[in-house]
Amino acid sequence: MSAEPGRPWPEAPLLFERSRPGRRAGRPPRPDLPEVELPDSLRRARAPRLPEVSEPELVRHFTALADRTFGVDTGFYPLGSCTMKHNPRLHERLAGLPGFRDLHPAQEDDAAQGALELMWRLQEMLAEVAGLPAVTLQPAAGSQGELTGLMLMRAYFADRGEERDTIVIPDTAHGTNPASVTMAGYRLEKVETDARGNLDLEDLRAKVNERTAGLMLTNPSTLGLFDEGIEEVARIFHDAGALLYYDGANLNAVVGISRPGDMGFDIVHYNLHKTFSQPHGGGGPGGGPVAVRESIEPFLPVPRVVREGDGFRLDHDEPKTIGRVRGFAGPFGVFVRSYAFMRAYGPALKEMSEAAVLNANYLLARLKDVYELPYDRLCTHEFVLSARALKKEHGVTALDVAKRLMDYGFHPPTIYFPLVVPEALMIEPTETEPKERLDVFVDAMRAIAREAEESPDVVHDAPHGRPVRRLDEVRAAKSPVVRYLFEDHPVLVEAE
Amino acid sequence: MSAEPGRPWPEAPLLFERSRPGRRAGRPPRPDLPEVELPDSLRRARAPRLPEVSEPELVRHFTALADRTFGVDTGFYPLGSCTMKHNPRLHERLAGLPGFRDLHPAQEDDAAQGALELMWRLQEMLAEVAGLPAVTLQPAAGSQGELTGLMLMRAYFADRGEERDTIVIPDTAHGTNPASVTMAGYRLEKVETDARGNLDLEDLRAKVNERTAGLMLTNPSTLGLFDEGIEEVARIFHDAGALLYYDGANLNAVVGISRPGDMGFDIVHYNLHKTFSQPHGGGGPGGGPVAVRESIEPFLPVPRVVREGDGFRLDHDEPKTIGRVRGFAGPFGVFVRSYAFMRAYGPALKEMSEAAVLNANYLLARLKDVYELPYDRLCTHEFVLSARALKKEHGVTALDVAKRLMDYGFHPPTIYFPLVVPEALMIEPTETEPKERLDVFVDAMRAIAREAEESPDVVHDAPHGRPVRRLDEVRAAKSPVVRYLFEDHPVLVEAE
Amino acid sequence: MSYLSLTDRDREEMLAAIGVSSVAELFEQVPEGVRLGRELDLPPALGEAELARHVEELAEKNVHSGRELSFLGAGMYDHYVPSVVDVVLSRGEFLTAYTPYQPEMSQGVLQAIFEYQTVICELTGMDVSNASGYDGCTVAADACFVARHVSDRRKVVLAETLGPQVRQVVKTYAPGFGLEVVEVPHDNGVTDLARIADAAKDAAAVLFQQPNFLGCLEPAPELAEAASEAGALAIAHVDPMSLGVLEAPGEYGCSLAIGEGQAAGNWPSYGGPHYGFLAAKGDFIRRMPGRIVGETVDLDGRRAYVLTLQTREQHIRREKATSNITTNQTLLALAGLATLSWLGPDGLREVGETCLSLAAYARERVPLEPAFDQLSFKEVAFRTPIPAREVVRRARERGVHPGYVLGRDYEGMDDVLLVAVTEKKTVEDVDRLADVLGEVCS
C-alpha cells in the first residue's frame, strides 16, 4: 500500500523484502535419476539467500522498477557525450531471432555462415566510415577499444624495436582516456586547449618527442568543437614517428562528412551504443570495435572474421596479434543491431550526422543568450554551456539546473564535464529528436533561468516530481551499504 | 513540456497533435514497376488524415499511454467477475512462435498439424473440466459463447420439432445474458434470488413450462455464492424438457471441484481470458469456447477440429450445424496461451480454484466488520459488499470508495453490480495474489472506511494521484466527441 | 508449475482468520452430489522449460510463411507488421488491463482507443467507429443488427462476392434477428448491378465487399447508389490496407463501413485473434454496437477520455442493448493503430500502389488465364488446367504455396486459384511463383 495515499510513486520494496520462505516461481526439470554424491568439502553448506518470490510478484517488481527509470523511450535525454538517440525496436526483434540468439559461439564456422557474414559486412561498413582498412569487432565498449588501441601501439612499436612510453592527452579528454593509458602501462602527458577550443599547437609541439607513442583525441572534442588544426596536429605526431588514436565517442557528428582516417588518425574506436544505436540498457551492453591502418593490422586481436571465396571464417592464428581482449568474437547481439541500423540508412548515414549537428546548433542558438557559452562558435553534435553566471548571481549551479529540468520532464544533460568548463552543462540532442521537443526543452531551460532569478528555492529544492528528492551521496560513500544484509541490514530510513 | 513542472504525469497529446506534414516513420517497399491506372470513381480523392510522426515519437507516445494505464502487472486488480489473474509472460513467447504467428489459417491441414493438435488437446482438456464431451473453440468471447449456446438450443429444439421461446434468467445475471437472449430471438423471463443468494425455487417452478427453452445461470453466481439448490434447479428444467446453460465467467471458483456437466448443465461457455489466463489487453481479445452434451453436439459450429488416427483435421461438413459464428477456427493465439496455462498446472488446476476461493474468503473475513455483507455466507472466488451504510451515515458511496482505492495504489473492484445489491462492491482477488497484497488491500479498505467517517472530503475528491481527477461523464454522453476532428475539433479545455 | 503465491504458512494464517480448519470447508456450500470426487484427468504438470519445449515442438510441425513462399490470402494477408507494434503488445500495462471501466486508471488505453476510432473514421470516411468487434465476420452481423433496428424491413442482401465466412456468420445470426438473407451472384467476378438494385427493393441493407473476395474491384459507388435508391443501407466491407488508394465508403454513399483489421497490424496467427472494425455515419451513433470512447474533461478541466454512450450497452440496457458484446479486440486494434500511424498517409498509399503494381505484374507474368477480366488490388484469380488443389500440392513440393483454391467456397471454381501479393513480396518472388506454376501446370 502506498505509504502516502495519492502519491503516484508506489513503494518499491527490495526483492528480498518481498521474499517469503518456501515461495517460488521457477521449477526446473528433475529427471528421474539418482542424486549424485559430492564430498562435503565441495557441497554447498548454506543455501544462498536468493529471493523467494512468485512469478506474479516478480513481474510486478520489475515493472515497478522500470516505472522509476527514465529512458529515451520516456522522453528527451540530452546527455552530452552519450548520444542518446532513438533505438529502433526492430533491432530487438532481429537480435532475438533464434538463428542468432540460440547460436553457440563455438558452433563450427560452416554452420554459422550467416553470423560471420553479418560481422564481416559490418566490418566493411565501419571501415568505410572510419576511412581505415582493417577492423576488429571484439572490444566490448569504448573504453576497451581505447585499451586495445594502446596495446596495438605497444605491439606496433615493439615490433619496430622502438621504445616509446608516453601518450599525449588533452585537458578536455574523457576520464577513460587517462585510465586506459595507465592500464596499458603508459605515461601520461597533458596538453592544453586553446581559446577557440582547439588543441594548443605550441603546447603540443613542446610535448611531442621520440618518447611519444601517440595522441588520444576526441574529435569533435568533448566541447563539441571540431579541431580546426587537426591536420597540423597529425603532422606533428607523424613527424615524430608517433601514432594518433581517435576516441570515437563523438563520431555521430561527422559520419559521411569527415573520416578519422582522412584526418590522419591511425587507430579509431567506435561506440556502437552511441553512434550506431545499440540501446545502452541502463549501463550497458556496448560495443567498441577498432579500426586501424594497414601497418597496424597484423597486431589486431584474434579471432578475426575473414572472407574466403563466398564463405567466411574465424581466423585464429595471426603471429603478431596482441591476443584476445574478450571472449569469442565480440558482443554479437550488438553487431546485429548496429548492422541493421547502418543498412537502414545506407549512404544516407550522412543525413544522420547533419541532423544531429543541426539539432545541436539550433538549441545552442536559442540558449546562448541566457546561458554562458565559453567557446562562442558554431558547435557540432553537442555543445557545452556554463552556469557560472547563474551561480555567481543567484547561487544556482549546473547541478540545480539539471535537477530542475527533471521537473519539466527531461533527463538532464551531462554536467561538470569537460573539466575545463566551470559549471558545465553538456547538451547533446541527437538526430532523432523532432523540433517540437527541442522547443519545449528551450522553453524549460529559459524558464529555469527565470526561476533562478525569481524563485531560486524552487530550483534548489528540485526535483519535486520524482520518486525521490536529492540524495545524501556523502553518506553513501562514507559508510557504504552495497548489498542487502538481511537481518543485519542497517535501517537507514526512520519512516520504515 | 509538462505544463505543471513537478507534476509527475507528462502531457499526452493526441497522435494527431504530434503530427507534422511530411514527417514519417515507415517506408514500404516500392518495386520498380509501373503504377496502375484506376478509374477516378475508385481512386481515393482525399488522403486519410493518418498521423504523420517519426518512429521515435511513436514509441514515446505509446510508452506514455502505457504509463497512464494500470494493469495486473502494475498491481492488485480485484475487479469482480473479471478474474484478473497473473498472465504468464511465457505465453507471449509461445503465441509469438513463427510456427503459430506466421501460420496462415487457410494452410492445408497436413501443414498445420501442430496447430490442430494443440486445439484438439485443448478441447479435450476443456471437456474434462466442464464434464461435457463435445467442445467448440470458435466463439470469440463469453458473450458470443452465450449467443452460440442459445443458437444451439434453438437448433436442438427445432430439430425435435419443439416450439420453445423463453429463456429464464436470474435477477443477478450479467447484462450480456439478457442481451444475448434478445439477439438470439428469445423471450426473457426473470427469476428472483432468495435470502441466501440462491435461485428462488418457488419463483422458478412458477415460471418454467413447456414454452421454456432453458435457463442461463452463472454458478457460483455474480454474488460469489454457489447455488446450494442447483440439483433441484436442474431437475426443474430437465423435467420440463428444457436445457441449462452455464455462464462460465465464474468457473475460476470450481475447476476440479465441481463440473457444470455434473451440476446438470447441458451447455457451458468458458472465458479463456478469465479462468485460463488470456491477458485481457485493455478490452480484449478473449476466447469463449462452448462445451455441450452428446445430444447437442451435432449442432456445434463448423469447422470442428477432429482427430483421425494420429492426424488432425478441420471438419467442415456437419449437416445439422448452426453454421459459423466467427472466422476460421477461432482465436488461435488465445488457445496457445490457455493450452500452455492448463498444461502448466495439469491435474493441480484444482489448487488454482482452491487458492482463489481461499484468497476471497480471507478478504471477506477481514472486511465484513467494516463493510456491509448482504449475504452472510462463506463466499467462493469473489464476494459482494455494500457501501449502503457508509452512504447513509457519511454520504460516501461505492463510487467514492472505488476512486479512493486508486490513491492507495489499487485498481477498484467492480461496483454497482450485481444490481440486486445496493452500493455494491464486488471483489475478486484471484489465486495469484500473495497474502501481503491482500493485507495491504484490507488496510486500505479499512483506512477508507475511517476516512469516510473522519474526513469524507478526501474520499469524495479522490482520486488525487492519477493523471486525471473524476470525469464529466454526462458531458461525454450528451454531446459526444468520439473522434478527433482536426481543425474542427471542439476545444474542451480552456487550459490548452 | 503453478502461478500461485501462497505459502503453507500463509494458508494456515488465512484459514485461521476465516475461522475454518481447512480449504475443503470453504467448499461445503457445493452440494455433495455435484462435487467431483476425483482428480481431474489432465496430462501431468510441466515446468516452464519443459512446457516451452513441448509447445515449440508443436509449432515446429506447422509450415508457416517462413518455411515456404506463400501466396495465400483470401481474407488473411501477410502485410508487414512493423516493430512499433511490439511496443504496444509488450507493455504489461496494455497487455494485462481489463476494459477501462475506471477512466482515471486507464487514460492511456482510453486515449489510444479514441485515436484508433479516429483512424478508422478517417480511413472509411465515417463519423463514428466502435472500439472494435471480434473480427471481419461478426462485424457484418453487427451491421445487420443495426440495419434491423433502423428499418422495418426484414431482409438483408449479401453480394456473393462478399467473403464466404462473412456470409456464413451473417446467416448464422440472422434468424435470431428475424432477418431473411438473400445472396446476389457475381457476373465475371463482380456483382451484377441490376440484380442488386432488384434485390435491394425490400431490403434493410445491402452488404458488398471492396476489393471483393474473388480479387476483383467492384463498381462500389454504383452498388452503394443502387442500394440507397432502393431505400436500403449500403454497407461496404473494406480492406484497410486498400484505403490509401481506394475511395472511402463514406465518400460514395455507404451508411456503414466494416472490415477485417488483420491486414493492418496483426499476424495471421492461424486465424486470430484479430480485430473487426465497424464505422458509421453520425446518425447511427446511438445504434452502434460495442464500446465507444469519448472525449470530455475532468474536475480540473483537463482533457480526458471515457467509455461513453453506455446506455446502448448491455450492462445498462440489458435485453434492449444494441449488442451483447463486452470483451472485444482492443489490443489487436491498438496494434492496428500503431501500424497505420507508422505508415501514415504516404506509407499507406505506397503500400496500396505496391499491391496494385505487383498484382498487375503477377497477372502478366503468371502463365495462366486470369479467371476474371477485372481490375485487381492485391489478389488475382487464375484458371488452372488441372484441378487447383493438385496445383497447390505440386507447387508446395517445390517450396511455394501458390494460393487459395476458390473451389473451397464457390461451386464450379475447383480450377480457380486465388493468388495474393502484399508489399512484402518482391518481383523475384512473383517470378518464382510464375516459374513454379509454369512447371506444375504443364
Add this chain to the structure above:
Amino acid sequence: MSYLSLTDRDREEMLAAIGVSSVAELFEQVPEGVRLGRELDLPPALGEAELARHVEELAEKNVHSGRELSFLGAGMYDHYVPSVVDVVLSRGEFLTAYTPYQPEMSQGVLQAIFEYQTVICELTGMDVSNASGYDGCTVAADACFVARHVSDRRKVVLAETLGPQVRQVVKTYAPGFGLEVVEVPHDNGVTDLARIADAAKDAAAVLFQQPNFLGCLEPAPELAEAASEAGALAIAHVDPMSLGVLEAPGEYGCSLAIGEGQAAGNWPSYGGPHYGFLAAKGDFIRRMPGRIVGETVDLDGRRAYVLTLQTREQHIRREKATSNITTNQTLLALAGLATLSWLGPDGLREVGETCLSLAAYARERVPLEPAFDQLSFKEVAFRTPIPAREVVRRARERGVHPGYVLGRDYEGMDDVLLVAVTEKKTVEDVDRLADVLGEVCS
C-alpha cells in the same frame, strides 16, 4: 529508411534561428582537407520490411540449438532463460536508459543493480560485487589489476584448467599491468596442488576455475588454501548455475570470485553480449573496478540508491582509477537477476542437482572412455577412437552436435570431446547422444 524527425519546414526554421543558410555552413569548421568529398560507399538503404527479411535470411543460414540437438558448452551454456527475463529486456525504460548518473531519474535501475549485487554476493559468499564487467574473461584481468595493487608481487598464476579464453585475455592485459603470467598444468583433469603451492610463492594471485574447463571439479578449497598460505590472493572463476550445489568461494578462503554470467539468464547469442561478475571480500571495496550502487536516503529520509565510491572511477581519479570501464553489461546482469530470482534457492539447487545427475548419466551411458577420472558438474570429457573433429562432423550429419573438441585449446587433446548437459536436456536426449556417438565411433 531513417529515424529522423525533422521536416523540410523544420530545417528551414532552424537554420534561420541559427543564422546560417545551409547545413553545409555548420560544417565549415571542418578543414577542407579532411572533408569526405563523396558519398559514403555503403550498400543501399533498406526499408524496415526489406531489412527484416534480409537479416532473417542471414539468421536462417546459422545452425542454432533449435536445429540440432547440441551438447556444446565449454563456457557458454543453454540453461533455460525464463520468460520473466523478457519483462526486463522489453521495458523501454531499462532498455534505453544510460548509466544512472542522475539517481532521481533512475531509481529503478539503481535498485535493480543493488539487488543484482546482493544476489552475486550471496552466490559467491562475498561482501561486495560490482555492477558487472564485460564478460567472464575481462573480469579475470580486472581481478589481476586488483591483485597488482594490493600486493607488490609482480606475478599471477593461472591454472591451465582455467578457460583458455580467460587465460588469453589475462595474458593480453598483463604486460600493461607489469605482471608476469605463469600457468600451472593439470594432472588427470585437475590442478596439481603441489605445483600451485610452489608457483604461488612469489605470486600476487592464483586464479583457478570451478568446475574447471575440462569439466572436472577441482579441489577448490585446497587450491585456495595453498594460494593463501603462499601469501597470494585466491581467486575463483565460478559458474553461477553451479552455486546452488557447489560451495561458495567466499567460504573456502577466496578473496575474490569472478565468473561468466551468461549461463544465468543470457542466451548464447554467438558469444555476447553477456555479463561478467566480480565480487570480493569487504577489504577490497575501495579497490573494486567498475560501477557500484550503494544505499542511502534522500532529503525526506526516503531510502534511495546511487552510484557510489566514484572516487575509484576514471571520471574522478582519471589515471589513478581502479579501472577504465564505464559502459558495462547492466541489462544482461539484470536478466541474470531476474533469472536467479525466478529460480530462488530451491530452483538453483534443483538445476544443480539435475546437471550433476545428467552428467553422471552421460558418463555411464555414452559408449566412450571418460578422459579424466574426476567428478563432473555438467560437463564430461570423453576420449574418441577417431579424431574428435571427425566425430563432430559425423554426428552433426545425424542432427546431433556432440560437443566441444578440447584439441582446439589443449595440446594432445585432439581425441577428447567435451560434452555439456544442462537442465534443459532430458534422459532421452542423452540416450540419443550416446546412440549417435556409438554409431559414428565404430
